[in-house]
Amino acid sequence: MAHGEVRPLDTLDELLAFRNIHPCVVEKIREVKRGDGQAPRTMFCHDMMGGYHEDRFINGSDKPYGYRFHHWQLIDSFVYYAHHLVTIPPPGWISAGHIHGVKVLGTFSLESLAGIQFINKVRGSRLEKEVASQLARIAALHTFDGWLVSIACRLDRSCIPFVKDFLRLLTEEMHSAVPGSMVIWYDAVVRTGKCARQNELNCKNVPFFDLCDGIFIHFKWTEDMLEDSARYAGDRKNDVYVGIDAVAQARKYGLSAGIFAAGWVYETQDKSKLMENQCRFWNFPEKLCNEWRIVTLPLKTGFCQGFGRNLYKDGKVASHVPWYNLAKQQLQPRDQGTALCGGCCSAIVDTTTAYNGGGCLRLQFEPKKFHVEPYFRLFGCDLRLGVLCVRYAMQQYGAERIDCDVAIVLTVRCEEGEKEKIRLGLNVTVPDEQRYAVVRDHAYNLGQDAPGNGWVTRKYTVRDLSGDAKLQEIGATLESTAANCCLLGEIVVERQTDVTDNVSEDSDEGPDVASDDGDWEPSAKRVRS
Numbered sequence: 001m002a003h004g005e006v007r008p009l010d011t012l013d014e015l016l017a018f019r020n021i022h023p024c025v026v027e028k029i030r031e032v033k034r035g036d037g038q039a040p041r042t043m044f045c046h047d048m049m050g051g052y053h054e055d056r057f058i059n060g061s062d063k064p065y066g067y068r069f070h071h072w073q074l075i076d077s078f079v080y081y082a083h084h085l086v087t088i089p090p091p092g093w094i095s096a097g098h099i100h101g102v103k104v105l106g107t108f109s110l111e112s113l114a115g116i117q118f119i120n121k122v123r124g125s126r127l128e129k130e131v132a133s134q135l136a137r138i139a140a141l142h143t144f145d146g147w148l149v150s151i152a153c154r155l156d157r158s159c160i161p162f163v164k165d166f167l168r169l170l171t172e173e174m175h176s177a178v179p180g181s182m183v184i185w186y187d188a189v190v191r192t193g194k195c196a197r198q199n200e201l202n203c204k205n206v207p208f209f210d211l212c213d214g215i216f217i218h219f220k221w222t223e224d225m226l227e228d229s230a231r232y233a234g235d236r237k238n239d240v241y242v243g244i245d246a247v248a249q250a251r252k253y254g255l256s257a258g259i260f261a262a263g264w265v266y267e268t269q270d271k272s273k274l275m276e277n278q279c280r281f282w283n284f285p286e287k288l289c290n291e292w293r294i295v296t297l298p299l300k301t302g303f304c305q306g307f308g309r310n311l312y313k314d315g316k317v318a319s320h321v322p323w324y325n326l327a328k329q330q331l332q333p334r335d336q337g338t339a340l341c342g343g344c345c346s347a348i349v350d351t352t353t354a355y356n357g358g359g360c361l362r363l364q365f366e367p368k369k370f371h372v373e374p375y376f377r378l379f380g381c382d383l384r385l386g387v388l389c390v391r392y393a394m395q396q397y398g399a400e401r402i403d404c405d406v407a408i409v410l411t412v413r414c415e416e417g418e419k420e421k422i423r424l425g426l427n428v429t430v431p432d433e434q435r436y437a438v439v440r441d442h443a444y445n446l447g448q449d450a451p452g453n454g455w456v457t458r459k460y461t462v463r464d465l466s467g468d469a470k471l472q473e474i475g476a477t478l479e480s481t482a483a484n485c486c487l488l489g490e491i492v493v494e495r496q497t498d499v500t501d502n503v504s505e506d507s508d509e510g511p512d513v514a515s516d517d518g519d520w521e522p523s524a525k526r527v528r529s
Contacts, residue, residue: 060325308358
């Protein structure tokens with residue numbers, strides 16, 4: 001790594017001599033829940049144009065339209081893949097994955113004659129322990145979560161015990177250096193030393209599978225191969241990642257999916273339509289997606305994807321320089337794209353303005369069907385409700401000022417199992433005032449009430465009076481059932497103990513913090529559903 005860039009390592013000498021010259025600060029991995037723990041997983045193996053493009057810069061780039069990924073709630077792990085000996089994930093990818101609870105892996109790859117020479121040199125010098133320790137040290141220094149090991153060269157059969165010993169050592173070193181890390185074996189070389197992709201888990205590659213945390217199966221499988229793989233895996237079915245599997249047949253057998261090179265939507269398509277194409281590609285059937293749930297607070301996001309035409313701070317332009325930096329990507333919502341609510345709703349990033357970062361979430365509703373509620377799932381949760389402070393910033397979109405507003409919806413479930421909704425907007429709706437209390441803080445003001453800004457900020461304190469309610473989902477809804485569009489600039493959910501409590505308990509009257517023309521919105525009213 002030099003001159004503020006992350007670079008791969010291509011020789012044994014580079015690997016053994018590596019030192020972290022320019023330390024990078026990356027986000028710690030967020031604790032989240034997915035499915036029931038035994039459900040099939042999804043790994044995204046990112047192999048695009050050789051890697052290390054605008055994403056390689058530690059502090060970002062002024063070219064704003066580099067490749068980015070924003071469907072993190074759909075995957076469990078992310079591999080930064082390129083054809084180098086050691087491919088180190090750039091810090092932007094590590095941070096973006098970690099804030100969504102996604103493990104990020106690098107790649108250790110041996111190919112062709114150079115791979116054979118590497119094996120012979122390490123084996124002859126008995127450096128396997130040192131190489132494994134150095135790979136674990138690199139992962140720990142850069143705060144990423146493991147390695148995909150790809151040995152795709154023909155080896156002498158006598159090398160296989162050495163390869164197995166190295167794989168075992170690397171797995172042990174990684175687990176010691178980075179708790180919760182993974183070492184995944186790629187389906188290439190087999191136990192005879194031949195490079196022969198099996199497209200399944202079988203007796204030829206299962207010895208490697210047994211020594212690490214999983215295997216990435218090559219792409220040319222059949223359904224019979226999937227069934228055989230499940231049989232060989234036993235109770236480790238979800239440690240078998242079936243290559244590509246775009247139609248997710250592997251789910252039928254409890255196997256996981258390994259999606260390779262999905263960056264083709266950027267590499268081979270119109271780059272100006274990346275967001276549209278990416279949403280189409282990742283629009284998986286709901287039944288194939290593990291439920292992604294937040295289990296810790298605080299939650300704070302402005303939905304920035306790590307790029308922008310400008311950089312905003314509290315609704316104002318802080319810099320007019322275009323930028324791209326995945327380390328600045330913020331938590332991304334569950335619902336994205338233009339085919340939501342039966343084709344009546346869309347939720348896409350908008351970079352014409354923002355509250356914090358380079359973009360915000362544009363929520364749009366076109367009533368093409370009857371009885372469609374413009375509701376957008378943001379984040380699944382598994383949290384006690386307790387006492388929460390919720391605040392958000394919204395703005396009407398477009399020149400015409402119609403009856404358009406955004407409300408945040410908390411889906412809660414009490415001990416009796418009843419699912420209920422608390423609506424926080426211009427009007428506050430609680431399902432049972434004996435069970436829940438909501439107080440609006442009308443004094444809340446971030447100083448963004450200058451004319452022409454357009455952002456409205458709101459803050460609420462939500463209390464569970466019974467003490468047994470769970471927060472299951474955070475969503476947003478548009479208040480009007482006519483065609484309309486609003487921008488959601490930021491949402492923050494945190495425990496009341498984490499913030500200064502300036503809520504007036506004896507008053508529910510007063511204005512919103514409006515910043516477009518100095519006019520106050522009507523005061524909120526509590527409405528029971």
